[in-house]
Amino acid sequence: MSAFLFSCGTPENTETVQNQDNDPVNLKLASTYPSTLTILGTMAKRFEEQIAIISNGNITFRFFEPGALSPPLETFDAVSYGALDSAWSSPGFWSGKVPALQTFAAIPFGPDAPEYMAWYYEGGGKEIYEDIYHQHNIHGIICGISPPEASGWFKEEIKTLDDLKGLRMRFFGLGARVMSKLGVSTQLLATGDIFPALELGAIDATEFSVPAVDEKLGFDKVAKHYYFPGWHQQSTFFELMINLEKWESLSDLQKAQINMTCGDNMRFGIANGEALQAEAINKLKQSGTIFHEWPGEIMQAFEAAWLEVAEEEAAKDPDFKRAWESLQSFRASYKSWKDLGYIKADN
Numbered sequence: 001m002s003a004f005l006f007s008c009g010t011p012e013n014t015e016t017v018q019n020q021d022n023d024p025v026n027l028k029l030a031s032t033y034p035s036t037l038t039i040l041g042t043m044a045k046r047f048e049e050q051i052a053i054i055s056n057g058n059i060t061f062r063f064f065e066p067g068a069l070s071p072p073l074e075t076f077d078a079v080s081y082g083a084l085d086s087a088w089s090s091p092g093f094w095s096g097k098v099p100a101l102q103t104f105a106a107i108p109f110g111p112d113a114p115e116y117m118a119w120y121y122e123g124g125g126k127e128i129y130e131d132i133y134h135q136h137n138i139h140g141i142i143c144g145i146s147p148p149e150a151s152g153w154f155k156e157e158i159k160t161l162d163d164l165k166g167l168r169m170r171f172f173g174l175g176a177r178v179m180s181k182l183g184v185s186t187q188l189l190a191t192g193d194i195f196p197a198l199e200l201g202a203i204d205a206t207e208f209s210v211p212a213v214d215e216k217l218g219f220d221k222v223a224k225h226y227y228f229p230g231w232h233q234q235s236t237f238f239e240l241m242i243n244l245e246k247w248e249s250l251s252d253l254q255k256a257q258i259n260m261t262c263g264d265n266m267r268f269g270i271a272n273g274e275a276l277q278a279e280a281i282n283k284l285k286q287s288g289t290i291f292h293e294w295p296g297e298i299m300q301a302f303e304a305a306w307l308e309v310a311e312e313e314a315a316k317d318p319d320f321k322r323a324w325e326s327l328q329s330f331r332a333s334y335k336s337w338k339d340l341g342y343i344k345a346d347n
Contacts, residue, residue, distance in 0.1 A: 019251045022058060027085035027246065029061040032072040032093060033191055038213050039273050040191075043144040043238060043265055044088040051261045059254055061086065072190040079241045080137045086242045091129075091140070092173030093188070098136065100319035102174045103327060104129045106149075106233035108306040110327075113145055113235040113270055115334055120237070123330035128323050139247035143262035144238035145269040147277070149230035150214060151294065152207035153198070153223035158292075161301055170194050170206040174309060175232025181305040191217075198222050207232070211284060212276035220289045227292045231302050238269070 019025070029048065033041040048063045066072040075087035076094045092105030104125065111119065119125045120142060133140035152171075158164060165183030176186040189197060189206075197203045199222045206223070207230075208214055220226070240262060247255070285291070294302070314321040 017249060019249055019254065022251050022253060024058050024060070025250065025254060026060045026062070027242070028069060029063050029240075030069040030075050030078070030084050030087045031063060031066055032075060032087070032089040034065055035063060037191065038216050038276065039144075039146050039269065040209060040213060040238065042272075043269055046268060047088075047143060047240065047261055047265050050264065051258060054261050055254070055257045059257060063088075066190065066192065073188070076136075076138070076241070079243050082137075082243050082245065084243070085246055086240060088143075088238070088240060090172075090236060090238050092236075095173060095176075095188075098132060098319070099313055099317050100132055100323050101129075102313075103320065103323040104140075104142070104237055104239075105173050106175070106236045107327065108175050108178055108232045108309075109303050110234055111331065113147065115331070115338070116235045116237070117145070117266065118334065119327055119330040123334075124326045125323070125330075128319075128326060132319050132323075133241070134244060137244045139242045139244050141240045141242070141259065141262050142237050142266070143240040144265050145273070146236045146238070147210055147270070147273040148235065149207065149209050149233040150211060151227040151230050151232065152205055153214070153219045154205040154225040154227065155223045156204075157225050157290075158227070158298075161298060167205055168203045170197065170203050170208070171232075172207065173232070174306070174313075175207070177309040177313075178232065178302055178305045181308065182301065195219065195222070209236075210273060210277055210280075212273075212280040215280040215284050220284055220287045224288060224290050225292060226284065226289050227294060229293070231294070231299060 029044070031041065031044050033044065035041045035045045045063055048061050051059050051061055070078045070084060073093060075084060075089060076097060078084040079087050090105045091101040094101050104120070110116070120129070129140060129142070152169070156163070161182060164179070166185070168185045168187070169179060170189045171179050171184070171186040172188060176188065179186050187203070194206050194208060195217055198206055198219065206219065208217065208219070310324055314324050
């Protein structure tokens with residue numbers, strides 16, 4: 001039997017045979033994002049193309065659109081059980097299953113891309129992330145990143161905290177917990193479900209991504225008030241999930257080629273993500289979108305609510321606690337460099 005065929009469960013006393021002969025590998029890649037979606041989906045298609053080039057055709061990931069192999073929000077379980085080889089997503093999608101994974105998606109009032117990557121690669125984050133995923137029979141690889149998001153689209157202008165109370169809003173990750181504390185009714189919707197929900201009035205507002213992505217999804221056609229900064233996602237990680245037995249069966253060379261391709265995808269995500277925003281902002285302004293910046297008192301309320309959420313999550317979940325404490329410790333140390341080395345916004 002091929003080393004790449006597995007049942008949904010592997011006996012504990014069975015060791016996975018590594019593919020030392022470098023036999024070709026063909027894996028199906030289910031995505032939570034459409035291939036045409038700027039940055040979020042195009043990074044997955046780029047990975048599919050680049051891994052074939054880097055491995056000289058020895059490793060093939062075949063991309064499948066959301067829903068083609070599994071409902072988007074069920075891919076975690078499918079990869080864990082071995083029903084799917086691999087999937088493309090962001091760790092924040094799995095907040096209801098593994099709360100700690102949210103710390104590897106985006107952190108409210110958290111690090112920008114360079115600092116986030118510094119913690120992940122050099123500050124202990126990667127080891128915690130992989131350990132958490134291995135508990136669920138998945139090997140996770142951070143394989144993409146995007147710049148700061150917008151804070152959300154609203155049909156009505158938000159002037160005070162009271163205006164948020166009772167709103168129905170699509171929200172992602174830990175930021176959703178913050179909004180819930182402030183009286184917003186939040187729900188997580190897959191990409192293709194957001195626009196219809198907003199258009200039909202099932203939700204009153206939504207956050208999703210950066211201007212270049214939001215503009216492509218047409219949110220400006222049904223909501224005119226666009227808020228910044230994206231306090232909830234100053235940078236966002238995207239991931240490649242691979243069934244753990246399948247990952248362990250790969251040769252060392254094949255593993256290295258996948259890791260290298262994901263590393264190059266990080267570079268692409270930063271450069272591409274930063275380069276696309278100005279044009280998108282101009283298009284949105286021309287379409288009549290009204291840009292807003294949150295006033296200081298609302299930003300302070302967001303941050304206070306976030307600190308409460310972080311404390312609550314850490315108290316409930318040991319894995320969340322160790323990831324959150326690791327990140328806090330790294331950021332406290334990193335601050336001495338950031339304060340000295342970088343030009344401050346008010347200079």
